[in-house]
Amino acid sequence: MQRNNPTPVSHKKQKAASSAAVHIILIVGAIAFLFPLVWMLSTALKPLPETTRIPPTLIPSKFMWSNYKEATTAIPFWQYAKNTLIVCSLSVLGTLISSTLVAYGFARIQWKGRDAVFYLVLATMMIPFPVIMAPLFVVFGKLGWIGTLKPLWVPSFAAAAFNIFLMRQFFRTIPAELTEAAKIDGCSELGILVRVVLPLSKPVLLVVALFQFIASWNDFLGPLVYLTRQETYTLALGLQFFQSQHGGTYWNYLMAASSLIVLPIIIIYFFAQKAFIEGISLTGLKG
Amino acid sequence: MKKNTENLFKGLIFISPWIIGFAVFQLYPIYKSVYYSFCQYDVLNPPVFIGLQNYTNLFRDEIFLKSIIRTGIYTFMAIPLSMIVSLFFAILLNQKIFGRGIFRTIYFLPSLVPMVALAILWKWMFNGEHGILNYFLSLLGIQGPNWLGSTMWATPSIVLTGLWGVGGSIVIYLAALQDVPRSLYEAAEIDGAGWFSKARHITIPMISPVIYFNLILGIIGCLQVFAVPYIMTAGGPARSTYYYTMYLFDNAFSFLKMGYAGAMAVLLFIIILAITFIVTKMTAKRVYYAEK
Numbered sequence: 001m002q003r004n005n006p007t008p009v010s011h012k013k014q015k016a017a018s019s020a021a022v023h024i025i026l027i028v029g030a031i032a033f034l035f036p037l038v039w040m041l042s043t044a045l046k047p048l049p050e051t052t053r054i055p056p057t058l059i060p061s062k063f064m065w066s067n068y069k070e071a072t073t074a075i076p077f078w079q080y081a082k083n084t085l086i087v088c089s090l091s092v093l094g095t096l097i098s099s100t101l102v103a104y105g106f107a108r109i110q111w112k113g114r115d116a117v118f119y120l121v122l123a124t125m126m127i128p129f130p131v132i133m134a135p136l137f138v139v140f141g142k143l144g145w146i147g148t149l150k151p152l153w154v155p156s157f158a159a160a161a162f163n164i165f166l167m168r169q170f171f172r173t174i175p176a177e178l179t180e181a182a183k184i185d186g187c188s189e190l191g192i193l194v195r196v197v198l199p200l201s202k203p204v205l206l207v208v209a210l211f212q213f214i215a216s217w218n219d220f221l222g223p224l225v226y227l228t229r230q231e232t233y234t235l236a237l238g239l240q241f242f243q244s245q246h247g248g249t250y251w252n253y254l255m256a257a258s259s260l261i262v263l264p265i266i267i268i269y270f271f272a273q274k275a276f277i278e279g280i281s282l283t284g285l286k287g
Numbered sequence: 288m289k290k291n292t293e294n295l296f297k298g299l300i301f302i303s304p305w306i307i308g309f310a311v312f313q314l315y316p317i318y319k320s321v322y323y324s325f326c327q328y329d330v331l332n333p334p335v336f337i338g339l340q341n342y343t344n345l346f347r348d349e350i351f352l353k354s355i356i357r358t359g360i361y362t363f364m365a366i367p368l369s370m371i372v373s374l375f376f377a378i379l380l381n382q383k384i385f386g387r388g389i390f391r392t393i394y395f396l397p398s399l400v401p402m403v404a405l406a407i408l409w410k411w412m413f414n415g416e417h418g419i420l421n422y423f424l425s426l427l428g429i430q431g432p433n434w435l436g437s438t439m440w441a442t443p444s445i446v447l448t449g450l451w452g453v454g455g456s457i458v459i460y461l462a463a464l465q466d467v468p469r470s471l472y473e474a475a476e477i478d479g480a481g482w483f484s485k486a487r488h489i490t491i492p493m494i495s496p497v498i499y500f501n502l503i504l505g506i507i508g509c510l511q512v513f514a515v516p517y518i519m520t521a522g523g524p525a526r527s528t529y530y531y532t533m534y535l536f537d538n539a540f541s542f543l544k545m546g547y548a549g550a551m552a553v554l555l556f557i558i559i560l561a562i563t564f565i566v567t568k569m570t571a572k573r574v575y576y577a578e579k
Contacts, residue, residue: 018482019382019384022379022384023384026379026390029376029394030390030393030394033393033396033451033454034393034396036408036409036451037396037397037400039408039411039412040404051417052416054417054422055422097304098304098305098308101301101302101304102301102302102305105297105298105299105302109294109301110294110298111295111297111299112291113295117302121305121309124309124313126507126560126563127313128507128511128559129511130532130535130555131316131317131553132312132313132316132317132320132552134320134539134540134545134548134552135315135316135317135323135549136316137539137540138330138545139311139312139315139316139319155308155312157304158305158311158312159308189297218401218402218403220401220403220518221513221514221536224517225536225540236402239403239404239407240403243407243410243518251417254407255408255411258403258407261401261403262399262401262404265399265400265401266396266399269396273392277395277458280455280458281459281461
């Protein structure tokens, strides 16, 4: 033990030095990660001439809150917002209904061939959207859906593999005694799902709803392919349309509009931080 | 026996939304992609069977061949970089340090920014004349390039833009790192292992399934890259950022060559399956699955 005496001291010094180094790296990294968001807000609030001034200013000389008004009237922003919210809410609804049903069928009912079919479900995650987008366009065209919002939300009523996976994992952790008791009381499977399983599954329902909302909110390629009329544009598509028309000049309006698209997601994140991180962590677990 | 049939019936009823969706929105379109790939089809007129002509044309199409090479280069730049950056920060953020929660939030936030906003924001920052990046470079006495307007710098710019959103992978790695037993590190420390050798012999092997998972998903994502280059450069300059999916998109919806797009779709699917298979084989011996 004697010879170990000097080590704790040098060990402590070493620890402190390495902790300081870690902090410095993390602070530099954090500045790099945060700066673009700051720059977005800074540009959004500048008068147009100031956006191209050299040296650039971080704090606008004058806070042009009117930029937000200009940006939301230069394009039918609130119309796009409404379309986006329609797609998001119907998609969330469809996802919740379909994936709870399907996940229940995989998690709580024993049937022949179940596991094989479940592997097929997982395998469908490998199908890239670009592979099917063109024939889907033809299918939606025949249904008369092109130019409407339907191609963006109807498919969510047919559960997506990833959500099925998340919910199934969760449903499997619910003790069998609870559902058996309900069964003895004469509850049907649907009754068990609604009365026993769902009330216990709020965390996973929240995760799936959040992910679906964000996926629909952020989706760009889907709207680009299926929304042919400008009145039906979502915010993502509308912003790109605005950019392709006025890009390269009105950076302050573009940044104002961009920040308005980012803001709701960040607000949702701060309210549901825990669900977010848990959900994303779960995505890695199936590796 | 009766119970079995009843359960099978019940199970199928419950998963019927998936069965219908799979049939209508996945299986049928895949079948159609394959079918169109043997046809000449412009949406307006019925498809005409032309055999393998779309495929033979593809392999003579210089734009197609170059789009594969460009997509490959993009993937080779983006994957190792995002892997190193996300693992590096995940390992640092896994240590018990002051302000860890705030750091984690800051690194994660950019990954929430919608693709369109992200692309427009970086297009502004990469702006050759008024962009903030070139201003920073000028402070160091460097004359920055016209990033997105240069055939040499456009792809690296898009890679860098994507790198800003690695927060999601950082969170996945963090979750995996928290599951690595402390006792392994303590044992290694007794044996006098340093930071690097602990990372190499404990951390990396223990989280290798997650690394593999991120690698596969990352590659599949890169091969489909579309929104960011579409918005930032529209494929330019001189098609230097005209990647696979962009050409597929144009064939289908700008040139109305559904058959040609179908052949590209089929090849993309085969490429993705092949790469997944190869990566799985190559990493099989290196991925460590702890017994559960």
